[in-house]
Amino acid sequence: xxLSLTHFEATILFAxxxxxxxxxxxxxxxxxxxxxxxxxxxxxxxxxxxxAWLMKLGHG
Amino acid sequence: MLSQVVSEGNxxxxxxxxxxxxxxxxxxxxxxxTPFYLRYNEVKTMAExxxxxxxxxxxxxxxPAVALSWxxxxxxxxxxxxxxxxxxxxxxxxxxxxxxxLMRGAFFEPQSGDLLTTLIYWGGYFADMxxxxxxxxxxxMGYTQPDVAGHxxxxxxxxxxxxxxxxxxxxxxxxxxxxxxKS
Numbered sequence: 100x101x102l103s104l105t106h107f108e109a110t111i112l113f114a115x116x117x118x119x120x121x122x123x124x125x126x127x128x129x130x131x132x133x134x135x136x137x138x139x140x141x142x143x144x145x146x147x148x149x150x151a152w153l154m155k156l157g158h159g
Numbered sequence: 160m161l162s163q164v165v166s167e168g169n170x171x172x173x174x175x176x177x178x179x180x181x182x183x184x185x186x187x188x189x190x191x192x193t194p195f196y197l198r199y200n201e202v203k204t205m206a207e208x209x210x211x212x213x214x215x216x217x218x219x220x221x222x223p224a225v226a227l228s229w230x231x232x233x234x235x236x237x238x239x240x241x242x243x244x245x246x247x248x249x250x251x252x253x254x255x256x257x258x259x260x261l262m263r264g265a266f267f268e269p270q271s272g273d274l275l276t277t278l279i280y281w282g283g284y285f286a287d288m289x290x291x292x293x294x295x296x297x298x299x300m301g302y303t304q305p306d307v308a309g310h311x312x313x314x315x316x317x318x319x320x321x322x323x324x325x326x327x328x329x330x331x332x333x334x335x336x337x338x339x340x341k342s
Contacts, residue, residue, distance in 0.1 A: 101261065104262065119247060119251050120325045123244055124331070127342065
């Protein structure tokens with residue numbers, strides 16, 4: 100069995116899991132953890148879409 | 160008579176000590192006005208105010224939690240009665256590791272060569288091993304995957320390394336909880 104994910108799916112999954120872990124280990128209260136996890140996920144999304152557009156525009 | 164002699168002796172001693180103080184004190188006062196001394200004094204005061212001696216935590220307080228966190232991701236948190244966090248960390252590391260295996264990612268093998276090669280392969284090897292029991296089980300059960308071209312394999316390799324690095328974060332978190340730096 101082999102899982103075949105696209106670039107987008109793989110990066111989304113990785114961003115999701117790492118955001119959860121960063122939120123859990125970095126902050127002290129549950130509310131702060133939730134907000135920080137969402138913030139990290141947002142940053143990942145911004146980076147993914149930003150870099151994707153940059154590469155698309157760079158390649159023409 | 161005796162008291163007069165003693166009193167005169169004391170006066171002489173006082174005058175002599177004043178003379179010595181004047182000889183040494185004048186350059187000392189001058190030195191204390193220089194910017195070098197003022198800066199030295201400022202830095203010294205700052206360092207003294209920032210020095211906050213924390214009581215050292217015995218190794219027995221944190222080593223079991225950190226070691227268990229490495230062997231079983233999230234296990235250290237369970238030991239420290241942080242069940243929710245432990246379960247989430249274990250689930251996250253396990254999910255990432257399983258996705259890495261399902262994408263047929265390759266484990267890094269130690270390799271030496273130029274500095275970059277050594278750094279990448281040894282670093283990847285240690286990061287893979289940080290997944291603890293998941294890594295050892297996969298190796299013991301005969302999982303092998305050659306490093307082949309293709310974005311899915313490549314992502315798989317990164318997921319396997321990422322799982323180990325996440326567990327390093329979990330180990331640091333367990334250490335901080337065990338040493339009471341975090342609740």
